[in-house]
Amino acid sequence: MKYRYLLIPGLTVALLYSCSRNPLGGPGQPHSNDDQHYGPFAVAKSASVPRETGAVSADIVSEQVESNNAFAVALYKELISVDDNLFFSPYSITGALAMTAAGAKGNTKQQMLDALQVTLEGTDFDAALNSYDLSITDYADETDGVTIEIVNSSWMQYNWEFRISYLDHLSRFYGAGVNLLDFMRDPEVCRGIINIWVADQTNQKIENLLPAGSILPETVLVLTNAIYFLGDWLYSFDPEQTNDNLFFLAGGSTVQVPIMSLNKPDEQVGMYYARVGNARALDFPYKGGRLAMTVLLPDEGEFSSFESSLSTSAIGELITALDSVELQVSLPKFEFTYGTVRLKKQLKALGMIDAFDGSFADFSGIDGTDLLYVDDIYHKAFISVDEEGTEAAAATAVVLVWESTGADDVVFNANRPFIYLIRDRKTGMILFMGRVVDPSVTEYTE
Numbered sequence: 001m002k003y004r005y006l007l008i009p010g011l012t013v014a015l016l017y018s019c020s021r022n023p024l025g026g027p028g029q030p031h032s033n034d035d036q037h038y039g040p041f042a043v044a045k046s047a048s049v050p051r052e053t054g055a056v057s058a059d060i061v062s063e064q065v066e067s068n069n070a071f072a073v074a075l076y077k078e079l080i081s082v083d084d085n086l087f088f089s090p091y092s093i094t095g096a097l098a099m100t101a102a103g104a105k106g107n108t109k110q111q112m113l114d115a116l117q118v119t120l121e122g123t124d125f126d127a128a129l130n131s132y133d134l135s136i137t138d139y140a141d142e143t144d145g146v147t148i149e150i151v152n153s154s155w156m157q158y159n160w161e162f163r164i165s166y167l168d169h170l171s172r173f174y175g176a177g178v179n180l181l182d183f184m185r186d187p188e189v190c191r192g193i194i195n196i197w198v199a200d201q202t203n204q205k206i207e208n209l210l211p212a213g214s215i216l217p218e219t220v221l222v223l224t225n226a227i228y229f230l231g232d233w234l235y236s237f238d239p240e241q242t243n244d245n246l247f248f249l250a251g252g253s254t255v256q257v258p259i260m261s262l263n264k265p266d267e268q269v270g271m272y273y274a275r276v277g278n279a280r281a282l283d284f285p286y287k288g289g290r291l292a293m294t295v296l297l298p299d300e301g302e303f304s305s306f307e308s309s310l311s312t313s314a315i316g317e318l319i320t321a322l323d324s325v326e327l328q329v330s331l332p333k334f335e336f337t338y339g340t341v342r343l344k345k346q347l348k349a350l351g352m353i354d355a356f357d358g359s360f361a362d363f364s365g366i367d368g369t370d371l372l373y374v375d376d377i378y379h380k381a382f383i384s385v386d387e388e389g390t391e392a393a394a395a396t397a398v399v400l401v402w403e404s405t406g407a408d409d410v411v412f413n414a415n416r417p418f419i420y421l422i423r424d425r426k427t428g429m430i431l432f433m434g435r436v437v438d439p440s441v442t443e444y445t446e
Helices: 058-079 090-101 106-115 124-141 164-174 187-201 303-308 312-320 344-349
Strands: 005-007 146-157 177-181 219-232 243-248 254-262 269-276 279-285 292-298 323-327 329-332 334-342 372-385 389-402 411-413 418-423 430-436
Touching: 058 090, 058 124, 058 312, 058 344, 090 106, 090 124, 090 146, 090 164, 090 219, 090 372, 090 389, 124 146, 124 164, 146 164, 146 187, 177 187, 187 219, 187 389, 219 372, 269 312, 279 312, 279 329, 292 303, 292 312, 344 372
Parallel strands: 005 411, 146 177
Antiparallel strands: 146 219, 219 389, 243 254, 254 329, 269 279, 269 323, 279 292, 334 372, 372 389, 418 430
């Protein structure tokens, strides 16, 4: 048994530390249930295991890149719906789920790896992600006009017993800090703390990642990944060349939007372009040249057929065919926020089943018990494209809760209307009966 906990409005049955008494925190801690700034809180990491800094082989990283891209296409097909925009970060989702899978065992772990399309074995998967994280952020640090920040963190119930080996793993491969909160005492305040952290890591572009009700008193662990990107175009668009023009929708209707043009009178710009089958591809490079926005443009009337046949091999064929040409380029100027979305349905469709079922989930590598399972996975993403470049951000949170297994493992949080009795236990006679629908009301008058 970890602990018992009962909370009934008007009655104090057990007193525990609240989030405002985070053992790692300082003054100015949370005091309300809205997503306001709650003041500073500290981050702890494994004292014995620092983050790996050595690069793994290029072959291992390349294999994980293939897995990430296969997962990206598979999840894209699960997320698409008719006539809706879509934007997400498969890399952020993979990072958060990788930290979760590190504590999974048996079928639970294998299903998670299969859903993520992972082919690497053992810790090679973690090492490849870590190596790529460090490589791409180092590149951004050394490149003018490019910013990339990737941050992982864990949020743990302060009095729950976690395996040291699991905490060491998070530190070694993900640089993940450990924040001690008290989800049991005040889940909504804890939700606000995590949301503020995510917003801070993404330049305020991802706010309220975790919606109301997503953190429960039964929550034991939340694993978060945040990624932020800001890149200036290698060839910037001239704002004076941006004009409102028609954008043709798939159904045949049109909308008028600002369209940017990358050309000067009688002058074309060198870009990487390709045509394969019923689609064309164009790389919009960012400063430094390593990163680019690749636009895949199906021919008129071919979007549905192209999308339905979309695969990593089809994308790879277009990218392989890219070649330097001079051409005039037009691109819509746009801004879009996607989410917050719950990914349980989509990940189940990709084969991740047991992790969501308290009867089958095995996350004993996290705390040595069979109590934990994934309640849901939340993702939110933002992108803005204008004449200067692109700003993008995304965040993912995996929420793990514990499964009550009987009288010795009870969470009873009467934070909603309830009925109550005063009765004679010997005879069963009910002496009083009532209900509480609003504990702040102290008197009833007709």
